[in-house]
Amino acid sequence: MENLETPQPAATDAKPILTAQDIVKCFDETAVLKGISLNIAEGDLVSIIGPSGCGKSTFLRCLNFLEIPDSGSVTIDGITISRTGADQQWDSATAVQARALRARVGMVFQSFNLFPHKTLLENVMLAPMVVKRQERISVEDRALELLKKVRLGDFARRYPSQLSGGQQQRAAIARALAMAPKVMLYDEPTSALDPELVDEVLQVMRDLDKDGMTQIVVTHEMRFAREASDYIVFMQDGEIVEIADDDEIFQNPKDPRTRQFLRRFMEGAKP
Numbered sequence: 055m056e057n058l059e060t061p062q063p064a065a066t067d068a069k070p071i072l073t074a075q076d077i078v079k080c081f082d083e084t085a086v087l088k089g090i091s092l093n094i095a096e097g098d099l100v101s102i103i104g105p106s107g108c109g110k111s112t113f114l115r116c117l118n119f120l121e122i123p124d125s126g127s128v129t130i131d132g133i134t135i136s137r138t139g140a141d142q143q144w145d146s147a148t149a150v151q152a153r154a155l156r157a158r159v160g161m162v163f164q165s166f167n168l169f170p171h172k173t174l175l176e177n178v179m180l181a182p183m184v185v186k187r188q189e190r191i192s193v194e195d196r197a198l199e200l201l202k203k204v205r206l207g208d209f210a211r212r213y214p215s216q217l218s219g220g221q222q223q224r225a226a227i228a229r230a231l232a233m234a235p236k237v238m239l240y241d242e243p244t245s246a247l248d249p250e251l252v253d254e255v256l257q258v259m260r261d262l263d264k265d266g267m268t269q270i271v272v273t274h275e276m277r278f279a280r281e282a283s284d285y286i287v288f289m290q291d292g293e294i295v296e297i298a299d300d301d302e303i304f305q306n307p308k309d310p311r312t313r314q315f316l317r318r319f320m321e322g323a324k325p
Contacts (some may be wrong), residue, residue: 059172071096071268072237073220076118078125079109080140086112087123088292093269094237094270099263101279102272104289105315110272111241113289118159118268119152123208131158133234146271157185160230160238163244166222168214174225175210178232193232200228204258224258231262238262256282276319281302288312 072094079087087173094100102246113123116201119130124140133155135148168177178197182188204224213220221244230238238303244252256278259269263282272297273279279286279300286303288296296303296312307313 057273060128069096070094071131072117073127073129074113074117074269075127075129077113077122077128078124079112079116084217087116087294088290089126090289092287092294094268095284096124096268098284099259099269099271100283100287101283101287102270102287102289103274103276103279103315104295109292110289114239114270114272115195118156119162120161125258128155132157133158138189148317157233158236159182160227160233160235161290162223162243163228163237164217164242166214166221166226166246167265168225168229171216173211173213174206174217174228177214178229181229182232188303197228197232200231201225203231203261204228219247221294223255224248227255227262236268238267238269240269240273242272242274244273244275249281276316288315 070093073088074092076267077087077090078085079177104110112121116123117130119128119135122144123136123137127136128135133151135151135155145306166175169180171179175194175197176283178200179190179193182193182196183190198207198210204219204227206224206228209217209221216223227238227243242258247255252275255274259271260282262269271279271283281300283300285297285299287294288303288307289308290311294305296309298308302303302315303312304319307316
């Protein structure tokens with residue numbers, strides 16, 4: 055398909071920190087991703103929207119090689135991994151590259167995946183100590199800072215079962231940030247939450263955007279996508295249909311498939 059370049063704000067010199075080129079992924083004989091190309095500028099918050107089953111989550115997981123693309127390339131913060139076909143061997147050298155790439159990416163899932171037998175502080179400290187072999191005292195200080203950042207400073211010694219879903223998801227964000235990622239990926243981070251808890255998680259993501267964190271969010275939260283995104287990617291049937299800034303894609307979508315998907319939201323937003 056035609057390569058779609060993401061629009062860059064006119065007043066910034068931000069360079070692309072993530073580039074995906076011609077990403078193809080099939081499960082059995084079904085093509086889930088059909089040659090997706092996308093550039094993400096450093097510091098941008100990008101929302102990926104589209105109907106369920108269109109490949110949004112698969113694409114996100116291909117960016118950090120939790121799913122291995124059949125073909126295409128991904129570059130994040132200067133590390134590039136390329137695939138020429140599904141039959142290409144996944145050798146030890148590529149696995150090392152993939153680990154280096156993942157070290158630059160934080161991932162937040164629908165489910166919180168916190169260790170239930172560890173406190174929030176211990177959950178946040180674990181990866182830097184085990185993966186990066188950092189000293190406990192420095193890791194603990196940083197973990198406490200991150201818990202304060204996500205408004206959980208008073209809950210550091212509590213266990214996940216003692217917290218609401220929104221609090222657990224904020225703790226999961228702090229845990230991802232503990233690895234000092236260059237890019238944060240979110241796969242429907244609010245879908246498992248009660249409606250009244252959604253905003254507290256989205257506010258943390260807004261705060262990170264103000265701090266300059268690059269964030270890519272697969273979401274069904276159209277209000278958040280419209281209000282917080284630098285630009286929005288609309289996907290359908292394993293392809294990128296349209297890329298535009300928030301106002302343009304909601305007020306004047308170019309593709310009829312985008313218009314059809316957004317119609318219910320736009321009608322609901324009319325006074």
